[in-house]
Amino acid sequence: MRAQSSATAALPIAVPAPSRGRGFGTLQAALGVVAFSLTFPATAWGLEGFGPWSLVAVRSALAAVIAGGCLLVLRVPLPARRHWAGLAVVAAGVVLGFPMLTTLALQTSTTAHAAVVVGLLPLTTALFSSLRTGTRPSRTFWAAALAGAAAVVAFTVQQSGGALTTADLYLFGALLICAAGYTEGGRLAGTMPGWQVIGWALVLCLPLTVPVAAVALTVEPVHLTAHSVTGLLWVAAGSQFLGLIVWYRGMASIGIPKASQLQLAQPLLTLFWSVFLLGEHLPWAAPVTAAAVLVCIAVTQRTRG
Numbered sequence: 001m002r003a004q005s006s007a008t009a010a011l012p013i014a015v016p017a018p019s020r021g022r023g024f025g026t027l028q029a030a031l032g033v034v035a036f037s038l039t040f041p042a043t044a045w046g047l048e049g050f051g052p053w054s055l056v057a058v059r060s061a062l063a064a065v066i067a068g069g070c071l072l073v074l075r076v077p078l079p080a081r082r083h084w085a086g087l088a089v090v091a092a093g094v095v096l097g098f099p100m101l102t103t104l105a106l107q108t109s110t111t112a113h114a115a116v117v118v119g120l121l122p123l124t125t126a127l128f129s130s131l132r133t134g135t136r137p138s139r140t141f142w143a144a145a146l147a148g149a150a151a152v153v154a155f156t157v158q159q160s161g162g163a164l165t166t167a168d169l170y171l172f173g174a175l176l177i178c179a180a181g182y183t184e185g186g187r188l189a190g191t192m193p194g195w196q197v198i199g200w201a202l203v204l205c206l207p208l209t210v211p212v213a214a215v216a217l218t219v220e221p222v223h224l225t226a227h228s229v230t231g232l233l234w235v236a237a238g239s240q241f242l243g244l245i246v247w248y249r250g251m252a253s254i255g256i257p258k259a260s261q262l263q264l265a266q267p268l269l270t271l272f273w274s275v276f277l278l279g280e281h282l283p284w285a286a287p288v289t290a291a292a293v294l295v296c297i298a299v300t301q302r303t304r305g
Contacts, residue, residue, distance in 0.1 A: 026254055042231040044111050086188050094198070122262075145257075158285055268289065
């Protein structure tokens with residue numbers, strides 16, 4: 001990591017979005033959303049050959065090996081002491097908590113249902129960001145964000161018949177812990193490259209993920225298939241590392257609240273992948289939700305925090 005100047009070190013917690021390069025920042029955040037949209041289908045594939053604990057531990061360990069290799073080859077020094085607490089939050093939320101809770105949910109939930117529940121992530125991330133960084137988005141921003149969240153909630157209730165399941169509880173827990181990790185990661189990406197944020201968070205988890213993976217692989221059955229191996233490799237390299245790199249860079253560029261609203265499109269992308277890759281039935285309400293969500297995205301991206 002490049003040495004930070006005294007002026008940079010004195011920056012406040014709030015990370016303002018720079019005026020230039022916002023288009024590229026939006027593109028990077030959008031690429032992160034596309035990568036994340038494949039996470040649930042890839043996890044479903046992975047569960048065809050691995051148990052939930054094995055899948056999460058191995059994916060995190062593999063991603064840490066990739067990240068650690070990059071950090072080692074580029075001779076990146078250890079982060080400053082003041083950054084380790086934030087990295088621990090990223091590790092707990094993004095590396096461990098969200099993958100574990102969503103994987104447990106996908107044992108009994110379809111990817112389509114999980115996708116729309118996790119569609120509330122943009123709103124929870126914006127809320128965490130407002131509390132953590134002191135940002136104050138405009139009323140128009142919040143109105144559009146709440147409208148998008150309401151569309152997602154209505155879609156979820158319509159599909160589930162209004163009854164919450166154990167899988168839904170796992171998913172709601174995943175929302176909270178992931179929002180905290182996204183917020184802290186976006187804040188840290190304002191002071192260090194985004195790939196180093198997720199890289200160090202992954203490496204930080206290695207002392208836990210390696211032994212858990214070793215034990216889980218001996219306890220849970222393993223059936224290697226093209227689907228299970230492909231799913232594992234994607235969630236490790238694509239979702240857990242590469243996707244988070246561009247996502248955190250995008251958040252640092254355009255601001256956490258606005259970047260988080262791009263994720264309103266993620267459930268709809270996941271719905272497409274669930275049909276295309278898994279053969280799941282596409283809910284009839286998806287086009288209506290898609291239109292509402294896209295309008296909300298357009299509004300949030302045009303408002304100024």
